[in-house]
Amino acid sequence: MTDSHDPSPNDTAPHPPGDTGRRVNDVDYVRRDEALAMLGIKKESLYTYVSRGLIKTLPEPGKRTSLYRKSDLEKLSTRAGAKAGGTPVAQALRYGEPVVQTWICDISPAGPHYRGHLATTLAREGRSLEYAADLLWGGLPPGRDRPWPPAQDDAAHAVHRLVSPNGQRDFSPIRLLAMAALQLSTLETAEDTAGRGDVRMSGVRLISTFAAASGYFGPTRSYQPAGQEEFVAQRLLRGFGLSEGPGHDKRLAIMNAALVLSIDNELAAPTFCARIASSTGVDVHACVASALMAQAGPMQAGGMMDLGQYLADKLTDDDRPAAHAGVPCFGHPLYDRDPRAELLLAMVRDLPGNGAAKARLLQFVDAVHQQTGTYPNLFGALVILCQALGLPASAAVYLHCLGRTAGWVAHAAEQRLSGVMLRPRARYMGTRPAPAV
Numbered sequence: 546m547t548d549s550h551d552p553s554p555n556d557t558a559p560h561p562p563g564d565t566g567r568r569v570n571d572v573d574y575v576r577r578d579e580a581l582a583m584l585g586i587k588k589e590s591l592y593t594y595v596s597r598g599l600i601k602t603l604p605e606p607g608k609r610t611s612l613y614r615k616s617d618l619e620k621l622s623t624r625a626g627a628k629a630g631g632t633p634v635a636q637a638l639r640y641g642e643p644v645v646q647t648w649i650c651d652i653s654p655a656g657p658h659y660r661g662h663l664a665t666t667l668a669r670e671g672r673s674l675e676y677a678a679d680l681l682w683g684g685l686p687p688g689r690d691r692p693w694p695p696a697q698d699d700a701a702h703a704v705h706r707l708v709s710p711n712g713q714r715d716f717s718p719i720r721l722l723a724m725a726a727l728q729l730s731t732l733e734t735a736e737d738t739a740g741r742g743d744v745r746m747s748g749v750r751l752i753s754t755f756a757a758a759s760g761y762f763g764p765t766r767s768y769q770p771a772g773q774e775e776f777v778a779q780r781l782l783r784g785f786g787l788s789e790g791p792g793h794d795k796r797l798a799i800m801n802a803a804l805v806l807s808i809d810n811e812l813a814a815p816t817f818c819a820r821i822a823s824s825t826g827v828d829v830h831a832c833v834a835s836a837l838m839a840q841a842g843p844m845q846a847g848g849m850m851d852l853g854q855y856l857a858d859k860l861t862d863d864d865r866p867a868a869h870a871g872v873p874c875f876g877h878p879l880y881d882r883d884p885r886a887e888l889l890l891a892m893v894r895d896l897p898g899n900g901a902a903k904a905r906l907l908q909f910v911d912a913v914h915q916q917t918g919t920y921p922n923l924f925g926a927l928v929i930l931c932q933a934l935g936l937p938a939s940a941a942v943y944l945h946c947l948g949r950t951a952g953w954v955a956h957a958a959e960q961r962l963s964g965v966m967l968r969p970r971a972r973y974m975g976t977r978p979a980p981a982v
Contacts, residue, residue: 572878574603574612583618594621601881604918606870616878645820645967649681649955650809656884657810660684664809665888668802674777677805678752678951682745682958695771696753718943719846722755722950723837729754730830744961747829748954752777755947759784762940777947778804785936792897796934799892800944803927806885807948809955810923815839816949816956823957824967832957833950840949846942848873852928853938860905869913874925886926893926893933903933 575583580591580600591613594600599621601614651658656665660680667677673690680686729750753771759781760769769784778800782788787796809816819836823829840846851873859869877883894907906929914920921929927941960967 572876573615575615575618576605576610576612580613580618583622601878603876606917614878644969645812645960646963647811647956647959648684649959650811650952652811652879654880654884656806656880659809660686662686664806665884668805668885668888671798671801672805673801674752674804674808674948674951677808678748678954679745681808681951681955682748690776692774692776693749693753695773696750716761716939717841718758718939719837719841719946721758722943722946723834723841725754725758726751726830726834726837730828730834733828733830744829744954744958748951751830751833751950751954752947755950756780756784758943762936762943763787776801781944781947785934785940787934790898795892795896799889799896799930802889802892803930803944804948806889806923807927807945809949809952810879813845814842815845816953819953819957820960821967823960824963824965826961829954829957833953836949836953837946840946846924846945849924849928849942849945850938852925853932853941856906856909856928856932856938860909869916872913872917872919872925874928875913875917875921876919877922880922882920883922883926885923886921889923889926889930890921893930896933899933899935902935906932 577588577591581588584591584594591600595602595611595613600617602611603614604610605612649660651661653663655663658664659667659677662680664677667680671690673692675693676687676690729747733747756771756777757769760767761784763769763784763786765784765786769780771780772783775783778797779788781800782793782796812820815836818839819832822832822835843851855873890907890910893903896903910921910929924941924945927945928938931938931941931944
């Protein structure tokens with residue numbers, strides 16, 4: 546079952562005045578009457594578009610009606626206007642037409658490809674974050690998986706000073722990483738007045754610095770130093786307190802998979818921020834800091850914290866089935882069923898230990914999918930993974946940001962090479978009263 550829902554000819558339930566739809570996981574949906582008005586077509590044509598896969602739908606909670614994805618309607622409306630000889634409307638910078646050229650990542654129904662290599666294949670092969678990052682940064686796959694040499698720890702020690710000694714599990718991992726990135730930016734600017742240090746070295750230094758924070762999620766609640774000949778995933782497991790005991794190989798495999806699958810998914814809003822910052826000439830560390838602050842928003846990684854709270858509220862010992870609708874981090878605007886999440890959750894099923902908690906989490910996934918037709922996206926799968934490992938939802942945010950840093954570095958470098966400053970245009974729509982602040 547996919548997350549699409551065939552519209553019914555009886556989709557005529559009345560709606561409250563002014564209530565034209567809803568937002569589900571940062572995706573706007575509208576009801577049938579507004580969809581017909583946007584396209585200027587009859588309902589039979591609308592159903593044809595849906596059946597051809599041109600418009601994605603969701604069942605409306607508690608009703609036998611459908612909601613229609615607004616971005617699909619806008620894209621069809623724009624194309625129809627252009628064919629009719631009207632003035633083409635500038636495409637929206639939101640799941641719309643491409644706005645920059647890139648050779649880094651391409652999105653397909655099977656998931657993202659990194660420089661032509663399918664991310665899920667890299668994860669299934671057990672490739673490390675180091676391997677995939679060097680693939681993105683260098684353009685060619687490395688000869689083999691190999692750990693990076695330990696980077697300078699001057700900024701990593703700053704991570705220790707930035708975390709409150711009395712509330713390590715309550716810190717914001719994104720803001721912590723952003724402050725560490727800015728400290729690295731300050732150090733690079735002091736050493737290199739042009740602010741254009743070696744990109745790969747900057748990426749390695751950023752990721753190594755960020756990996757130091759893994760210890761704050763584990764039993765020691767402290768800075769995690771780098772080991773010799775140690776992969777990033779191994780360092781994280783050590784910081785999380787998960788490097789010992791049965792099932793270590795499977796935990797290491799899923800940790801590498803979580804990082805590799807998080808690296809890139811084309812031009813997400815934080816990635817666009819990194820490219821915009823890079824186009825102005827700032828150093829790579831500052832580009833990553835700007836991306837991190839965009840990532841902190843509730844419509845980005847903040848949704849992972851919402852899912853963590855949702856799970857805490859819903860996954861109780863009560864055996865009565867719960868009704869689920871609009872679950873955070875379920876569904877994805879670019880995939881019917883996120884293949885990255887499918888792979889991660891298959892690996893979660895195979896993890897040893899914590900059987901009762903893991904079973905409850907996976908039953909929750911199945912229940913939501915059965916009730917709503919939606920499936921976890923990568924954010925959701927990371928939260929479920931961390932809960933299965935006994936880690937908080939904030940650790941899922943941390944994992945995703947750590948992996949995505951490799952992608953942000955690649956995009957910042959590519960944008961720098963283009964020699965063009967990104968400056969989107971606004972369409973002036975006339976005067977009207979300013980919104981209340």
